[in-house]
Amino acid sequence: MLEVRGIETFYGAIQALHGVDLAVRRGEIVTLIGANGAGKSTLLMTICGAPQARRGAVLFEGNDITRLPTHEIMRRGIAQVPEGRRIFARMSVFENLQMGAAFADPAHFAADLERVYTLFPRLKERHQQRGGTLSGGEQQMLAIGRALMSRPRLLLLDEPSLGLAPLIVRQIFETIRAIARDEGVTIFLVEQNAFHALRLADRGYVLVNGRVKMAGSGAELLANPEVRAAYLEGG
Ligand code: ATP
Numbered sequence: 529m530l531e532v533r534g535i536e537t538f539y540g541a542i543q544a545l546h547g548v549d550l551a552v553r554r555g556e557i558v559t560l561i562g563a564n565g566a567g568k569s570t571l572l573m574t575i576c577g578a579p580q581a582r583r584g585a586v587l588f589e590g591n592d593i594t595r596l597p598t599h600e601i602m603r604r605g606i607a608q609v610p611e612g613r614r615i616f617a618r619m620s621v622f623e624n625l626q627m628g629a630a631f632a633d634p635a636h637f638a639a640d641l642e643r644v645y646t647l648f649p650r651l652k653e654r655h656q657q658r659g660g661t662l663s664g665g666e667q668q669m670l671a672i673g674r675a676l677m678s679r680p681r682l683l684l685l686d687e688p689s690l691g692l693a694p695l696i697v698r699q700i701f702e703t704i705r706a707i708a709r710d711e712g713v714t715i716f717l718v719e720q721n722a723f724h725a726l727r728l729a730d731r732g733y734v735l736v737n738g739r740v741k742m743a744g745s746g747a748e749l750l751a752n753p754e755v756r757a758a759y760l761e762g763g
Contacts, residue, residue, distance in 0.1 A: 529554045529714055530575070530682055534584035537567075537574045544570040546738040547584065552682070557708050557715040559725040559746070561759055562735035568718040569611055571735070572684050575716075576608050577601050588682070603631055607680035611687050613671040617660025621651050624659050624670055628677030636679065643711075644673040647703060665696035672703070682714045683707065689721040697721065701728050722759035726750045734759075 530552040537545040544567045552558045562568050574581050577598045586594045593601050602608075607628075616624050625644060629637055645652035648669040654662065659670060668688055675683060685704065689697040701724050708715050719725035726732050726746040734742040734755060742749065749755050 529589060530716065531587040532571070532575065532584070533587070535571070535574055535581045535586065536583040537570050537579055537581050539570075539579070544738050545574065545581075548735070548738070548740055550733050550740060550743070552714060552716050554681075554714055555708070555712065556730045557705070557717065557728055559717045559719055559729040559732045560735055561719055561722040561725055561732060561749075561755075563758075564720065566735040567738040568720075568735055569686055570738075572608060572686050572716075572718055575601075575684060576606065599631065602678060602680075605679075605681040606684065607675035607678050607682075608684040609668075609671045609675045609686060609688060611690065613667045615659040615662070615667045615670055615674075617658065619659055620656050621659060621662070621670055622655045624674050625651075625677050628674035632678050640677050640679060644676055647676070647706070648673055664692050665700065668692065668696075668700055669703070672700075672707075676707070676711075676713075680713060682716065685715065685717045687719055687721075688717070689719060689724060697724060701725075704728060722755070723750075726755075 532548055532550045535545050535548040548571060560568055573579060575586050577596055581594055585592055588604060616627060625641060629640060650666055651669055651673055688700050704715060705728055707713050717725055726749050729746040732746050732749045733740050
Protein backbone atom coordinates (compact mmCIF):
# COMPACT_ATOMS: atom_id res chain seq x y z
CA MET A 529 0.00 0.00 0.00
CA LEU A 530 2.80 2.40 0.98
CA GLU A 531 6.31 2.07 -0.35
CA VAL A 532 9.17 4.33 0.63
CA ARG A 533 12.18 3.91 -1.63
CA GLY A 534 15.58 5.43 -0.98
CA ILE A 535 14.19 8.59 0.57
CA GLU A 536 16.65 11.40 1.26
CA THR A 537 15.26 14.50 2.96
CA PHE A 538 17.14 17.68 3.79
CA TYR A 539 16.54 20.76 5.90
CA GLY A 540 18.66 23.22 3.96
CA ALA A 541 22.14 21.72 4.01
CA ILE A 542 21.32 19.28 6.83
CA GLN A 543 20.45 15.78 5.67
CA ALA A 544 17.87 14.17 7.99
CA LEU A 545 17.11 10.98 6.02
CA HIS A 546 19.84 9.01 4.24
CA GLY A 547 18.08 6.62 1.90
CA VAL A 548 15.15 5.11 3.81
CA ASP A 549 13.38 2.05 2.41
CA LEU A 550 10.27 0.57 3.97
CA ALA A 551 6.84 -0.77 3.09
CA VAL A 552 3.41 -1.01 4.67
CA ARG A 553 0.93 -3.54 3.32
CA ARG A 554 -2.83 -3.10 3.35
CA GLY A 555 -4.37 -3.96 6.73
CA GLU A 556 -1.07 -3.95 8.63
CA ILE A 557 -0.02 -1.99 11.68
CA VAL A 558 3.60 -1.03 11.14
CA THR A 559 5.72 1.00 13.54
CA LEU A 560 8.89 2.99 13.16
CA ILE A 561 10.83 3.35 16.39
CA GLY A 562 13.96 5.32 17.12
CA ALA A 563 15.56 7.80 19.47
CA ASN A 564 14.95 11.52 19.60
CA GLY A 565 16.19 13.15 16.41
CA ALA A 566 16.52 9.89 14.45
CA GLY A 567 14.31 11.34 11.73
CA LYS A 568 10.97 9.67 12.49
CA SER A 569 8.86 12.80 12.20
CA THR A 570 10.76 13.85 9.10
CA LEU A 571 9.86 10.56 7.44
CA LEU A 572 6.14 10.98 8.21
CA MET A 573 6.24 14.55 6.95
CA THR A 574 8.06 13.48 3.81
CA ILE A 575 5.32 10.93 3.10
CA CYS A 576 2.89 13.86 3.36
CA GLY A 577 4.96 15.95 0.97
CA ALA A 578 6.23 18.66 3.33
CA PRO A 579 9.19 18.71 3.15
CA GLN A 580 9.49 16.81 -0.13
CA ALA A 581 12.21 14.21 -0.56
CA ARG A 582 15.23 15.41 -2.51
CA ARG A 583 15.90 11.88 -3.75
CA GLY A 584 13.93 8.64 -3.70
CA ALA A 585 10.23 8.02 -4.08
CA VAL A 586 7.04 7.55 -2.06
CA LEU A 587 4.42 5.29 -3.64
CA PHE A 588 0.86 5.01 -2.38
CA GLU A 589 -1.36 2.29 -3.85
CA GLY A 590 1.13 2.01 -6.69
CA ASN A 591 1.16 5.72 -7.59
CA ASP A 592 4.12 8.04 -7.16
CA ILE A 593 3.10 10.76 -4.68
CA THR A 594 6.61 12.12 -3.98
CA ARG A 595 6.07 15.48 -5.67
CA LEU A 596 2.38 15.99 -4.96
CA PRO A 597 1.18 18.84 -2.73
CA THR A 598 0.08 17.76 0.74
CA HIS A 599 -3.64 18.40 0.16
CA GLU A 600 -3.56 16.15 -2.90
CA ILE A 601 -1.82 13.39 -0.89
CA MET A 602 -4.55 13.70 1.77
CA ARG A 603 -7.23 13.63 -0.90
CA ARG A 604 -5.89 10.31 -2.13
CA GLY A 605 -6.56 8.60 1.20
CA ILE A 606 -3.76 9.38 3.67
CA ALA A 607 -4.36 11.20 6.96
CA GLN A 608 -1.83 12.29 9.55
CA VAL A 609 -2.11 12.71 13.31
CA PRO A 610 0.80 15.10 13.87
CA GLU A 611 3.19 15.17 16.80
CA GLY A 612 1.79 17.39 19.52
CA ARG A 613 -1.76 16.79 18.16
CA ARG A 614 -2.29 20.37 16.86
CA ILE A 615 -5.85 20.65 18.07
CA PHE A 616 -7.62 23.92 17.21
CA ALA A 617 -7.70 25.17 20.81
CA ARG A 618 -10.48 27.76 20.44
CA MET A 619 -12.76 25.54 18.42
CA SER A 620 -15.15 23.03 19.95
CA VAL A 621 -14.66 19.29 19.65
CA PHE A 622 -17.38 19.23 16.99
CA GLU A 623 -15.75 22.05 15.01
CA ASN A 624 -12.38 20.29 15.15
CA LEU A 625 -14.03 17.20 13.68
CA GLN A 626 -15.68 19.35 11.02
CA MET A 627 -12.24 20.64 10.04
CA GLY A 628 -11.10 17.06 9.54
CA ALA A 629 -13.94 16.56 7.08
CA ALA A 630 -13.18 19.75 5.14
CA PHE A 631 -12.12 17.90 2.00
CA ALA A 632 -14.43 14.90 2.44
CA ASP A 633 -17.74 14.23 0.72
CA PRO A 634 -20.38 16.13 2.76
CA ALA A 635 -22.80 13.25 2.16
CA HIS A 636 -20.70 11.11 4.52
CA PHE A 637 -20.44 13.65 7.32
CA ALA A 638 -23.18 12.41 9.65
CA ALA A 639 -22.10 8.78 9.38
CA ASP A 640 -18.42 9.62 9.86
CA LEU A 641 -19.19 11.76 12.89
CA GLU A 642 -21.20 8.93 14.42
CA ARG A 643 -18.35 6.52 13.77
CA VAL A 644 -15.87 8.80 15.58
CA TYR A 645 -18.28 9.31 18.49
CA THR A 646 -18.78 5.56 18.76
CA LEU A 647 -15.03 5.03 18.85
CA PHE A 648 -14.57 7.86 21.39
CA PRO A 649 -17.74 8.30 23.49
CA ARG A 650 -15.82 10.87 25.53
CA LEU A 651 -15.72 13.17 22.50
CA LYS A 652 -19.47 12.90 22.09
CA GLU A 653 -20.00 13.86 25.74
CA ARG A 654 -17.74 16.87 25.21
CA HIS A 655 -18.73 17.87 21.70
CA GLN A 656 -19.29 21.52 22.65
CA GLN A 657 -16.17 21.89 24.79
CA ARG A 658 -13.24 23.88 23.41
CA GLY A 659 -10.36 21.75 22.19
CA GLY A 660 -7.82 23.63 24.26
CA THR A 661 -9.54 22.71 27.52
CA LEU A 662 -9.48 18.95 26.95
CA SER A 663 -7.01 16.70 28.78
CA GLY A 664 -3.98 15.42 26.90
CA GLY A 665 -5.60 12.04 26.31
CA GLU A 666 -8.83 13.62 25.08
CA GLN A 667 -6.86 15.86 22.73
CA GLN A 668 -5.13 12.79 21.33
CA MET A 669 -8.53 11.15 20.80
CA LEU A 670 -9.70 14.30 19.05
CA ALA A 671 -6.62 14.39 16.83
CA ILE A 672 -7.24 10.77 15.81
CA GLY A 673 -10.96 11.40 15.35
CA ARG A 674 -10.28 14.46 13.22
CA ALA A 675 -7.96 12.42 10.99
CA LEU A 676 -10.59 9.68 10.62
CA MET A 677 -13.17 12.21 9.41
CA SER A 678 -11.45 12.24 6.02
CA ARG A 679 -12.02 8.45 5.68
CA PRO A 680 -8.32 7.62 5.20
CA ARG A 681 -7.20 4.22 4.03
CA LEU A 682 -3.78 4.89 5.56
CA LEU A 683 -3.46 6.61 8.93
CA LEU A 684 -0.08 8.05 9.96
CA LEU A 685 0.43 8.68 13.67
CA ASP A 686 3.34 10.66 15.12
CA GLU A 687 4.03 9.71 18.76
CA PRO A 688 0.44 9.32 19.96
CA SER A 689 1.66 8.35 23.45
CA LEU A 690 3.74 11.49 23.99
CA GLY A 691 3.13 13.06 27.40
CA LEU A 692 0.23 10.77 28.35
CA ALA A 693 -0.22 8.77 31.55
CA PRO A 694 0.37 4.99 31.22
CA LEU A 695 -3.33 4.11 31.55
CA ILE A 696 -4.28 6.56 28.81
CA VAL A 697 -1.46 5.28 26.61
CA ARG A 698 -2.92 1.78 26.88
CA GLN A 699 -6.37 3.07 25.91
CA ILE A 700 -5.03 4.98 22.92
CA PHE A 701 -3.10 1.94 21.67
CA GLU A 702 -6.15 -0.26 22.17
CA THR A 703 -8.17 2.17 20.05
CA ILE A 704 -5.52 2.20 17.32
CA ARG A 705 -5.75 -1.60 17.25
CA ALA A 706 -9.54 -1.37 16.93
CA ILE A 707 -9.30 1.16 14.10
CA ALA A 708 -7.10 -1.25 12.17
CA ARG A 709 -9.09 -4.39 13.00
CA ASP A 710 -12.68 -3.12 12.87
CA GLU A 711 -12.42 -0.28 10.38
CA GLY A 712 -9.82 -1.79 8.06
CA VAL A 713 -7.58 1.27 8.21
CA THR A 714 -3.89 0.58 7.61
CA ILE A 715 -1.67 2.13 10.29
CA PHE A 716 1.87 3.51 10.19
CA LEU A 717 2.91 4.63 13.63
CA VAL A 718 6.01 6.49 14.73
CA GLU A 719 6.91 6.07 18.41
CA GLN A 720 9.57 6.60 21.02
CA ASN A 721 7.56 4.34 23.30
CA ALA A 722 9.02 1.23 21.68
CA PHE A 723 7.50 -1.28 24.08
CA HIS A 724 3.87 -0.38 23.40
CA ALA A 725 4.44 0.26 19.73
CA LEU A 726 6.13 -3.10 19.09
CA ARG A 727 3.50 -4.99 21.07
CA LEU A 728 0.81 -3.40 18.94
CA ALA A 729 2.50 -3.67 15.56
CA ASP A 730 2.59 -6.52 13.09
CA ARG A 731 6.01 -5.31 11.95
CA GLY A 732 8.50 -2.67 12.91
CA TYR A 733 11.52 -0.74 11.66
CA VAL A 734 14.28 0.83 13.74
CA LEU A 735 15.54 4.19 12.51
CA VAL A 736 19.01 5.36 13.59
CA ASN A 737 20.44 8.66 12.36
CA GLY A 738 18.19 8.77 9.32
CA ARG A 739 18.79 5.15 8.27
CA VAL A 740 16.78 1.95 8.80
CA LYS A 741 19.02 -0.23 10.97
CA MET A 742 16.69 -3.16 11.64
CA ALA A 743 13.37 -4.58 10.53
CA GLY A 744 11.25 -7.48 11.72
CA SER A 745 7.97 -8.54 13.25
CA GLY A 746 6.92 -6.69 16.39
CA ALA A 747 7.68 -9.82 18.44
CA GLU A 748 11.12 -10.30 16.87
CA LEU A 749 12.15 -6.72 17.57
CA LEU A 750 10.79 -6.90 21.13
CA ALA A 751 13.00 -9.95 21.73
CA ASN A 752 16.06 -8.54 19.97
CA PRO A 753 18.89 -7.85 22.47
CA GLU A 754 20.08 -4.72 20.65
CA VAL A 755 16.56 -3.27 20.56
CA ARG A 756 16.06 -4.16 24.20
CA ALA A 757 19.30 -2.50 25.26
CA ALA A 758 18.75 0.65 23.21
CA TYR A 759 15.01 1.26 23.46
CA LEU A 760 13.40 -0.90 26.13
CA GLU A 761 15.58 -1.26 29.20
CA GLY A 762 15.24 1.53 31.67
CA GLY A 763 12.74 3.17 29.33
P1 ATP B 1 11.61 13.49 17.81
O1 ATP B 1 11.22 12.27 18.48
O2 ATP B 1 12.40 14.42 18.66
O3 ATP B 1 10.52 14.18 17.04
P2 ATP B 1 12.49 12.43 15.31
O4 ATP B 1 13.08 11.06 15.23
O5 ATP B 1 11.10 12.60 14.89
O6 ATP B 1 12.71 13.00 16.74
P3 ATP B 1 13.09 14.51 13.45
O7 ATP B 1 12.25 15.51 14.15
O8 ATP B 1 12.59 13.94 12.20
O9 ATP B 1 13.46 13.33 14.45
O10 ATP B 1 14.53 15.16 13.21
C1 ATP B 1 15.54 14.53 12.44
C2 ATP B 1 16.74 15.47 12.30
O11 ATP B 1 16.38 16.59 11.49
C3 ATP B 1 17.23 16.03 13.61
O12 ATP B 1 18.65 16.09 13.56
C4 ATP B 1 16.65 17.42 13.65
O13 ATP B 1 17.49 18.30 14.37
C5 ATP B 1 16.60 17.80 12.19
N1 ATP B 1 15.45 18.71 11.93
C6 ATP B 1 14.15 18.45 12.14
N2 ATP B 1 13.38 19.50 11.78
C7 ATP B 1 14.22 20.44 11.32
C8 ATP B 1 14.05 21.77 10.79
N3 ATP B 1 12.83 22.30 10.62
N4 ATP B 1 15.16 22.43 10.42
C9 ATP B 1 16.39 21.91 10.55
N5 ATP B 1 16.62 20.65 11.04
C10 ATP B 1 15.56 19.94 11.41
